[in-house]
Amino acid sequence: MQQAGITPQGRVSRAGSGRFGALVALGVATVGLIAAPSRAQEAPKPLREPAPKPPAASGPPAPGPAAAATTLHDRVKAVLETPGYRNAHWGILVVDAKTGETVYDKNPDELFGTASVAKLFSTAAAMVELGADYRFQTPVVRRGNVDDQGTLGGDLILIAQGDPAMGGRTGPDGKLLFADEDHIYTSGGKAAEVLVKCDPLAGLEHLAREIQAAGIKKIAGEVIVDARLFERAPSSGSGPEKISPIMINDNLIDVVATPGKAAGDPATVAISPATQYVAVDAQVETAADGEPRIRASFVGPRRLQVRGRVPVGPEPLVDTVEIEDPASFARTLLIEALRRHGVEVSASPLAENPEADLPPPATLASLPKVAEYTSPPFREFARVILKVSHNLHASTLPLLLAVRKGDRTLAAGLKREGEILKGLGLDPLAVSFGGGAGGMWADMVTPRAATTLLRAMAARPDFAAYDAALPILGRDGTLAKAVPEDSPARGHARAKTGTMFVNDALIGKRLLTSKALAGYMETASGRPLVIAFFLNNVILDSKDGKVPTTSDVGKVLGKLCEAFYLGDGPAPGPAPADRPVGGK
Numbered sequence: 001m002q003q004a005g006i007t008p009q010g011r012v013s014r015a016g017s018g019r020f021g022a023l024v025a026l027g028v029a030t031v032g033l034i035a036a037p038s039r040a041q042e043a044p045k046p047l048r049e050p051a052p053k054p055p056a057a058s059g060p061p062a063p064g065p066a067a068a069a070t071t072l073h074d075r076v077k078a079v080l081e082t083p084g085y086r087n088a089h090w091g092i093l094v095v096d097a098k099t100g101e102t103v104y105d106k107n108p109d110e111l112f113g114t115a116s117v118a119k120l121f122s123t124a125a126a127m128v129e130l131g132a133d134y135r136f137q138t139p140v141v142r143r144g145n146v147d148d149q150g151t152l153g154g155d156l157i158l159i160a161q162g163d164p165a166m167g168g169r170t171g172p173d174g175k176l177l178f179a180d181e182d183h184i185y186t187s188g189g190k191a192a193e194v195l196v197k198c199d200p201l202a203g204l205e206h207l208a209r210e211i212q213a214a215g216i217k218k219i220a221g222e223v224i225v226d227a228r229l230f231e232r233a234p235s236s237g238s239g240p241e242k243i244s245p246i247m248i249n250d251n252l253i254d255v256v257a258t259p260g261k262a263a264g265d266p267a268t269v270a271i272s273p274a275t276q277y278v279a280v281d282a283q284v285e286t287a288a289d290g291e292p293r294i295r296a297s298f299v300g301p302r303r304l305q306v307r308g309r310v311p312v313g314p315e316p317l318v319d320t321v322e323i324e325d326p327a328s329f330a331r332t333l334l335i336e337a338l339r340r341h342g343v344e345v346s347a348s349p350l351a352e353n354p355e356a357d358l359p360p361p362a363t364l365a366s367l368p369k370v371a372e373y374t375s376p377p378f379r380e381f382a383r384v385i386l387k388v389s390h391n392l393h394a395s396t397l398p399l400l401l402a403v404r405k406g407d408r409t410l411a412a413g414l415k416r417e418g419e420i421l422k423g424l425g426l427d428p429l430a431v432s433f434g435g436g437a438g439g440m441w442a443d444m445v446t447p448r449a450a451t452t453l454l455r456a457m458a459a460r461p462d463f464a465a466y467d468a469a470l471p472i473l474g475r476d477g478t479l480a481k482a483v484p485e486d487s488p489a490r491g492h493a494r495a496k497t498g499t500m501f502v503n504d505a506l507i508g509k510r511l512l513t514s515k516a517l518a519g520y521m522e523t524a525s526g527r528p529l530v531i532a533f534f535l536n537n538v539i540l541d542s543k544d545g546k547v548p549t550t551s552d553v554g555k556v557l558g559k560l561c562e563a564f565y566l567g568d569g570p571a572p573g574p575a576p577a578d579r580p581v582g583g584k
Contacts, residue, residue: 070570075563076104082556084548088512088538093447094564097458097520097528103564111432111444112534113514115498116237116389116478118438120450120518121431122397123382124457124466125420129401132382132465136163136375140207141367143221143359150217155357158207158334159226159364160246160327162400163375164393167203168249169196169384176380180480182388183320184239184250188292191256191316200249200273201333203373208337210371218344223335225353226364227327230399230408236435236443237391243399244326248333249273250392251326255296255306258316260286267310276349277323277332282306294319328353379465386469386496387477394437410435424456438498450518450532458520458530470494470519473561481551482558488524489558489565495519495531497557499550501540510540512550517557523567531564533557 080090093108095101114121138161144154169176177196186194199205229245240251254272259265269282279302284294287309294308296319310317323329328351335349358364375381385393398413405416414433422428430449434440457466471477474490478497483490498516503509518532535557540548 070568072104072563072567075566076560079556079559079563080106082559084540084542085535085538085553085556089536091447091532091534091536092560093451093532095451095455095530097455097530100455103529105447108447108532109430111430111446112516112536113441113500114438114443114445114534115500115514115516116391116394116438117445117450117496117498117516117518117534118433118436118443119385119389119394120496121421121433121445121453122394122417122436123385123469124424124453125417126397126400127378127382127457127462127466128420128424128460129404129416130378132377132379132462134378136161138163138166138203138207138373138375139369140211140371141364141369142216143367146216150215152216152219152221155221155224156211156216156219156370157224157226157358157364157367158246158330160229160244160330162229162245162396162403163203163373164247164250164381164390164396165203165375165384166246166248166330167206167373167375168200169198170202170376171196171198174376176376176384178384178388178390178477180388180477182390183252183254183318184388184390184392187319188294189318191318194318195254195256195272201337203375204248204330204334204337205340206373207334207371208341208343211338212341212343214370216343216370218346219338220346222347222354222357223331223338223345224355224358225327225331225334226358226361227330227353227355228358228361230403231410233395233399233410235392235395235437235439237389237395237437237439239390240322240392242322242324242326243392243395246326246330247392247396248326248330250390251323251329252320253278253296253304253323255280255294255304255319255321256316257282257284257294257306257308257310257319259310259312259314261312262286263288263312269306271304273333275333275336277329278302278304280304280306285309287311292317296321298324325353327355379462379469382465382469387471389437389478389497391437391439395435397436421453424453426452426456439500447518447532447534451530454518454520454530454532467494467520470496473521473558479558482554483562487558487562489521489562492523492565493519493521493531493561495521495561497554499554501550504539507539509547510550512536512538512540512553515550515553515557517554517561521561521564523565524569525567527567529564531561533560 090106091112092106094103140158142152144152146152171177179194181194183194225246227245233243235241235243256270258268260267265286267284267286269284289311292310294317296306299305331353332349335345338345384390398417401416402413426449430446432442432444434442471479473479473493474483495517500514501510501512504511515535521529
C-alpha cells in the first residue's frame with residue numbers, strides 16, 4: 001500500500017509498500033460538495049459498540065482475530081486495543097450488504113480523512129458518467145493536402161482526449177496490465193516486479209501505422225499535439241504530478257540499471273521508452289553486495305543524470321523521472337514512431353510542441369482524420385486506478401467529468417462529481433473532496449457515506465466492473481500483503497485502501513493522518529457485508545522501540561477484516577492440506 005506524508009517543505013511523499021518512494025506537490029485549492037442533505041442516507045437504528053470495559057491487569061491483547069475472543073465485539077475490541085493505536089480516532093461502519101442492517105459501528109457519522117479511499121468515489125462518479133464500456137478515441141487529423149507522391153503539405157495534429165494510458169498498459173488479451181507495486185511509486189524497485197510486460201508506445205505505434213497506411217509518406221509541415229482538452233492541474237496524490245490530456249507511460253521515463261558481471265564493473269543503464277527526447281549521463285557502479293542506490297534526476301532541460309550502485313546479480317533495478325512537458329514528450333515519441341514506419345518527417349523531434357500554431361478547436365474538428373487510436377473500455381482503467389491506487393489516473397477523473405459537461409476545470413469536475421454522488425444517495429454534507437485521488441486535506445467522508453456509496457454501486461447494472469476493479473484481500477494490488485497467506489479472510493474481501501501521514505518534526509515520528517479501507521466482504525457463514533474502516537490521527541510509536549510502519553497499520557485493518565469474517569463463530573482450525581487456504 002502506498003504511503004503519504006508531508007515533508008518540511010509542504011510536499012506530500014508517498015511510497016510503494018516497502019522501500020520505494022516518490023514526491024508530489026500538494027495543491028492548496030479545495031472544493032467542498034455543498035447541497036441539501038439526502039434522505040437516502042438516513043441511518044437505521046444502529047447496533048452500537050458496547051461501553052468500554054476496564055482493561056485487564058495483563059494489558060491489551062496482542063493484535064489478532066482470535067486471541068481468546070469468540071464474539072464479534074470482542075474480536076473487534078481486541079484489534080482496536082492493539083498497542084500503539086488506543087489513542088487513534090476510529091471510524092467504523094459495517095452493514096449487511098443486502099438489508100443495510102448495521103452489524104457494527106463506531107463514530108459512523110463523523111468526518112474522517114479518506115486518503116486513497118477517495119478513489120472509490122471518483123471512480124464511481126466516472127463510471128456513472130462515462131459508463132463501464134466507455135472507450136477513449138484519440139484521433140490524428142491533417143491540416144493540408146496530400147499530393148500524389150504522398151507528401152502532406154501541412155501539419156499532422158494529434159488531438160489528445162484524456163486517455164490515461166494510450167495503449168501503454170494493454171496486454172495481448174486487451175486488458176490493462178498493472179503491477180502490485182507499480183512503477184509510478186518505485187525508486188530502486190526490481191524491474192520484473194514494477195514494470196508491466198508491454199510496449200509503452202503501443203498507441204503511438206498504432207497511429208503511426210494508420211498514418212502510413214493512409215498514404216502519407218512525408219510530412220512537410222509540423223507534428224503537433226493538441227493538449228487543450230482541459231486545464232492543467234496538479235495530481236492530488238504522489239507519483240507523477242502533472243495531469244495532462246496526453247499521457248504516455250504515465251508521463252514517466254523508466255531508468256533501468258542492469259548490474260555488470262562483477263563488482264566494479266559499470267552497470268548498463270537504459271531508458272524506457274527509448275527516445276532521443278532526453279540526453280542521459282549515467283554513472284552506476286556494480287557492487288559486491290549491499291542495498292541498491294539508484295537515483296535519476298534532471299540537471300537541465302531534457303538532461304538526465306543517473307547515479308548510484310547496484311549489487312551483483314541478475315535483477316535490473318528501476319528509478320523513474322517525470323517529464324516536464326507531456327505534450328512535447330508525446331510529440332517527440334510520435335515523430336520517432338512515424339520514422340520507424342517509413343514516414344519522413346521534416347520537423348525535428350527535439351523541438352518543443354508548437355501548441356500556439358493550433359487552430360481553434362471548432363476548426364480542428366472539421367479537418368480530415370487520418371488515424372485514430374481506440375482504448376480498452378473504462379472498466380480496465382478503473383482496475384488500474386483501484387488495484388494499485390494510481391494517483392495520476394484518479395486525479396484525471398474529475399477533469400474528464402468537466403469535459404463531459406462542456407467545461408475544462410477541476411472545480412467544474414468536482415462540482416459534477418458532487419452532483420453524481422448526491423444522485424447515488426449520499427448526503428453532500430458527509431463528503432468533501434479537493435481532487436480525485438485522496439491526497440488533499442479536503443478529502444474527508446463519513447463511514448456512512450462510504451457504505452452508502454458502496455451499496456448504491458452494488459445496485460447498479462455496472463457493479464460487476466466496479467467490484468472487479470477492487471484489490472482482493474491477500475491476493476493483489478494494495479491488499480496483496482495485508483494479511484498472511486494462512487489468513488482465514490484471505491480472498492474474502494474486495495476493498496480500497498488509503499494511507500496518508502505527516503512528519504512530526506518535534507519528535508521525529510510519523511503522524512498517521514489516515515489509514516482507511518472500504519469495500520465488500522463475505523463472512524465465514526456466507527453473509528455479505530459492506531465495510532468502512534477509518535483510523536485517523538495517531539503517532540506511530542512503540543514503547544519497545546519497534547516503531548510500526550504504515551504497512552504494519554494496514555495489517556491492523558487486515559485484522560479487522562479477519563474479525564468480521566469470523567464474526568461470532570469459533571476460531572478456525574488448521575486448513576486441510578488438500579486445499580488452498582483462504583478464498584479464491
